[in-house]
Amino acid sequence: AQSVTQLDSHVSVxxxxxxxxxxxxxxxxxxxxxxxxxxxxxxxxLLLKYTSAATLVKGINGFxxxxxxSETSFHLTKPSAHMSDAAExxxxxxxxxxxxxLTFGSGTQLTVLP
Amino acid sequence: xxxxxxxxxxxVLKTGQSxxxxxxxxxxxxxxxxxxxxxxxxLRLIHYSVGAGITDQGEVPNGYNxxxxxxxxxxxxxxxxxxxxxSVYFCASSRRLDTGELFFGEGSRxxxx
Numbered sequence: 001a002q003s004v005t006q007l008d009s010h011v012s013v014x015x016x017x018x019x020x021x022x023x024x025x026x027x028x029x030x031x032x033x034x035x036x037x038x039x040x041x042x043x044x045x046l047l048l049k050y051t052s053a054a055t056l057v058k059g060i061n062g063f064x065x066x067x068x069x070s071e072t073s074f075h076l077t078k079p080s081a082h083m084s085d086a087a088e089x090x091x092x093x094x095x096x097x098x099x100x101x102l103t104f105g106s107g108t109q110l111t112v113l114p
Numbered sequence: 115x116x117x118x119x120x121x122x123x124x125x126v127l128k129t130g131q132s133x134x135x136x137x138x139x140x141x142x143x144x145x146x147x148x149x150x151x152x153x154x155x156x157l158r159l160i161h162y163s164v165g166a167g168i169t170d171q172g173e174v175p176n177g178y179n180x181x182x183x184x185x186x187x188x189x190x191x192x193x194x195x196x197x198x199x200x201s202v203y204f205c206a207s208s209r210r211l212d213t214g215e216l217f218f219g220e221g222s223r224x225x226x227x
Contacts, residue, residue, distance in 0.1 A: 009154070028208050043118070043204055043218030044157075090156060092214065097217060099145050099208045100172065104156030 002027045006105035019063075019078040023091030023107045026072065033074045033091040034102075035065055044090065048072045050074065051097065060087045068091045083108070116140050120205050120219035127195045129227045134220050135190040137205030143217070145208040146188040150174065150201040151221070157204065163188055164211050195226045 007022040019028045024063060025031060036044040046060025055067040061084075065076045091105040121136045139146065147162035156193030162181040175198060179191040188207075192199060202223050206216040 015171050022227075032214055038217075041220070043220045044206075044216070045218070046215055049215065074214075096210055097214060099147065099211055099214055100159065100162050102159070102214050104158075106154050106156045 002031065002093050002095045002101075004102050004105040005101055006091050006108050006113040008108050009106065009109070010109045015037075015083055016080050019076070019081045019085065019110065021076040021089050021110065022045060023074045023076065023093075023105060024072055025074060025093045027051050027093060029095045030060045032094045032097040033061065033065075033067060034094075035063070035074075035076050036090045036092060036104075038088045038090065038107075045077070047089075052059050077101070080108075081112045081114065083112050086110055097104070118205055118207055118217050119154045120203075120220040120222050122222060123220065123221065124223050125225070127192075127224065129195060129197060129226060131195050133192050133195065135192075135205075135224070137188045137219060138154040138186050138196075139205075139217070140186065141207065141209075141217065142185060143209050145170070145211045145218070146182065147206050147208075148178070148188070149181065149191045149204045149206060151204060152201050156189075158207035160190065160203075176181055192224075195224075200224060200226045 003026040005024045034049045035047040036043045050067045088107045118139045148160040149157040161180040163169045205219040
């Protein structure tokens with residue numbers, strides 16, 4: 001069975017400082033992992049995905065995530081936060097890679113302070 | 115580039131009323147789905163479709179009905195609304211079933227009184 005845990009429900013950073021959003025997963029197989037972002041009153045947008053290729057995955061808007069099998073983690077990072085990064089972020093896991101078998105985390109709300 | 119379009123954006127219903135949430139995509143995607151988003155719970159799959167004429171249940175299908183007569187459209191019907199169905203509903207599509215790369219609409223916020 002697959003599951004995902006986002007370790008922080010809220011994260012606050014100052015503009016220009018690094019961002020770290022933490023995600024741990026549980027999977028019986030070699031999982032596919034995703035990060036989605038949701039800006040206020042908008043739908044979710046894919047930031048990046050891991051599908052068993054390179055363990056360091058680069059996404060849009062300067063975000064990246066590293067797949068660490070030994071730690072069952074897929075943390076999202078960005079070197080320097082921008083005000084426009086304020087949003088809710090969802091970590092998503094799929095054992096099969098199938099769209100109908102995605103398990104979403106409960107989300108991390110990122111606040112960026114001026 | 116419209117992408118995935120949902121209507122209405124907001125709706126208030128009384129308990130027992132029925133309604134349909136509309137979803138249309140213009141990307142010729144095979145796969146379409148409906149999710150509900152509740153605070154602190156992430157997104158949960160209601161129903162999905164892998165092509166015209168083919169639908170199936172997701173994690174939380176009770177109280178909802180879907181059909182897919184065309185590739186473009188995937189409406190979600192609430193048969194008899196209940197307060198527990200107060201939520202934000204998202205329609206999402208994908209080129210194929212075997213990818214988790216979903217394209218989402220902007221959501222429909224439903225309140226059932």
